[in-house]
Amino acid sequence: MSIHTKTAIEAIKRSPFQAISAIFVLSLTFFVATMVAVLVYSSGRALSYFETRPQIISFLKDDATPETVAGLEDKLGKDTRIKDLKYVSKEEALEIYKKATSDNPLLAELVSPSIFPASLEFSVIDLKLAETVISEVKNEAIVEQVGFTANIGGEKSLSDVVSRLKTASLYLRLGGIVFVSVLATTSFLVLLVIISMRMTTRKGEVEILSLIGATPSFVRSPIILEALIYSLVGVLIGWTFAIIFWLYASPSIISYFGQIPVIPKDALTFFGLFFIILAIELVAGITISLIGSLIAVGRSLKKIR
Amino acid sequence: MIKFSDVTKSFGSINALNKISFEVKSGEFVFLTGSSGAGKTTILKMILREILPDSGEVLFDDVDIVKLADKEVPRLRQQMGIVFQDFKVLPERTVSENVEVALAVSNVPDNEWDTRVHHVLKLVGLDKRAQLFPSQLSGGELQRVSLARALVINPKLILADEPTGNLDWKTAEGIMDLLEKINKEGKTIIMATHHEGIIKHGKHRIIHLDDGQVIK
Numbered sequence: 001m002s003i004h005t006k007t008a009i010e011a012i013k014r015s016p017f018q019a020i021s022a023i024f025v026l027s028l029t030f031f032v033a034t035m036v037a038v039l040v041y042s043s044g045r046a047l048s049y050f051e052t053r054p055q056i057i058s059f060l061k062d063d064a065t066p067e068t069v070a071g072l073e074d075k076l077g078k079d080t081r082i083k084d085l086k087y088v089s090k091e092e093a094l095e096i097y098k099k100a101t102s103d104n105p106l107l108a109e110l111v112s113p114s115i116f117p118a119s120l121e122f123s124v125i126d127l128k129l130a131e132t133v134i135s136e137v138k139n140e141a142i143v144e145q146v147g148f149t150a151n152i153g154g155e156k157s158l159s160d161v162v163s164r165l166k167t168a169s170l171y172l173r174l175g176g177i178v179f180v181s182v183l184a185t186t187s188f189l190v191l192l193v194i195i196s197m198r199m200t201t202r203k204g205e206v207e208i209l210s211l212i213g214a215t216p217s218f219v220r221s222p223i224i225l226e227a228l229i230y231s232l233v234g235v236l237i238g239w240t241f242a243i244i245f246w247l248y249a250s251p252s253i254i255s256y257f258g259q260i261p262v263i264p265k266d267a268l269t270f271f272g273l274f275f276i277i278l279a280i281e282l283v284a285g286i287t288i289s290l291i292g293s294l295i296a297v298g299r300s301l302k303k304i305r
Numbered sequence: 306m307i308k309f310s311d312v313t314k315s316f317g318s319i320n321a322l323n324k325i326s327f328e329v330k331s332g333e334f335v336f337l338t339g340s341s342g343a344g345k346t347t348i349l350k351m352i353l354r355e356i357l358p359d360s361g362e363v364l365f366d367d368v369d370i371v372k373l374a375d376k377e378v379p380r381l382r383q384q385m386g387i388v389f390q391d392f393k394v395l396p397e398r399t400v401s402e403n404v405e406v407a408l409a410v411s412n413v414p415d416n417e418w419d420t421r422v423h424h425v426l427k428l429v430g431l432d433k434r435a436q437l438f439p440s441q442l443s444g445g446e447l448q449r450v451s452l453a454r455a456l457v458i459n460p461k462l463i464l465a466d467e468p469t470g471n472l473d474w475k476t477a478e479g480i481m482d483l484l485e486k487i488n489k490e491g492k493t494i495i496m497a498t499h500h501e502g503i504i505k506h507g508k509h510r511i512i513h514l515d516d517g518q519v520i521k
Binding site: 003010014204205207208209210211212213214215218 | 353355376379380381382383384385387393394395397405406407409410411454
């Protein structure tokens with residue numbers, strides 16, 4: 001163990017309550033930061049889900065012939081307001097149903113493809129156009145009914161759903177950024193105070209070290225290491241509590257939101273997301289501790305020298 | 306090794322040093338004597354570049370340390386060993402750790418530390434006290450820790466500021482014997498003291514200061 005690490009650890013042991021305060025505040029900051037990061041991710045995913053899924057589904061009548069379907073497909077394909085057009089056959093509709101009811105296979109066994117209507121699914125380039133397009137498609141002879149994702153949540157129009165999601169997502173991001181910034185500033189100030197106190201208690205030692213030829217970096221190293229230890233422990237504790245929370249809550253969340261992928265369902269993506277958050281938080285923690293300790297040490301060294 | 310030329314230093318209206326000039330050659334043992342406030346400590350602080358003169362030149366190995374950039378000061382101090390009247394040992398470190406700190410400061414590879422620390426603690430007679438903390442040592446022992454820390458880096462020059470000031474006569478004599486021994490090994494020593502008995506202890510050159518001037 002290097003002399004600086006030893007000095008830093010001894011300083012922490014000598015003032016356990018200072019260390020606990022610093023680690024507590026940093027843990028809280030990074031716990032909230034992890035929660036906010038996952039919520040921002042979830043809102044983004046929900047928004048993306050609603051924005052990218054087929055927005056409009058025109059269910060076709062059972063007597064529609066392949067020729068009439070092809071005619072309508074061609075007509076819609078040429079419409080510049082429409083994008084991502086896709087024909088879904090009865091068999092494919094059954095597959096979608098099977099997938100959606102995969103947790104209860106008995107439901108899928110009780111049905112045959114004939115009860116599912118074939119459909120033409122598509123999106124519009126601008127959600128403002130949705131209502132006009134829907135009313136036009138409804139008038140097509142082979143179209144039985146037109147559904148749109150706005151039905152979810154009982155909104156009047158699809159644009160309402162997406163704009164509400166966008167607003168919620170924006171407020172979540174803004175609120176999250178403000179809240180995390182306040183906590184990060186608090187952590188920074190707590191670190192600054194603790195390191196300044198440490199420098200005051202080490203004033204005599206710093207003077208001796210300086211007289212026997214210690215460079216400023218030699219004097220700074222254990223103090224910066226101490227701040228880094230607080231940050232790293234704080235990040236790890238905050239992140240660990242957050243991941244435990246999400247691991248515990250994810251089955252209920254996944255079940256509640258059903259098809260909407262608010263959090264990753266597979267372990268690899270789930271842990272991948274959390275490790276990316278951890279990496280970002282480690283960088284943030286190191287930055288906070290480095291800047292805080294350098295400012296505190298710089299000010300104290302100026303006074304001492 | 307050390308050369309002061311027309312060095313002047315004032316603290317407000319007080320003239321601490323008034324155009325003083327002297328030279329200390331390599332391997333010499335020089336006493337800086339004079340009453341309190343005569344300027345002994347000011348001279349030592351200037352050699353350490355803790356304070357700068359108002360005018361004049363202070364040379365260390367022909368380098369004017371007044372003109373040194375701040376970032377070069379640690380390198381200068383690493384070539385000197387310093388012994389303080391109030392010991393200035395680190396209270397939360399053991400005897401051996403206090404000595405190791407000087408090695409760490411001077412970037413001595415840590416695989417050499419054990420040998421060097423053991424050697425120097427044996428020299429000052431503290432090898433059996435290596436794991437004790439300063440609070441467990443006597444004044445004389447603390448001064449020997451301070452001396453061991455100064456010696457372990459194998460400095461060109463040892464500066465001692467009243468190293469016997471806080472010690473009884475017998476302990477002070479022990480410290481002086483050690484300094485004599487170190488000087489005989491070729492180390493240059495500049496020692497500030499106003500202790501008559503100590504000055505008579507060894508027949509060394511004396512630079513006597515009075516009111517900021519060199520008298521003899």
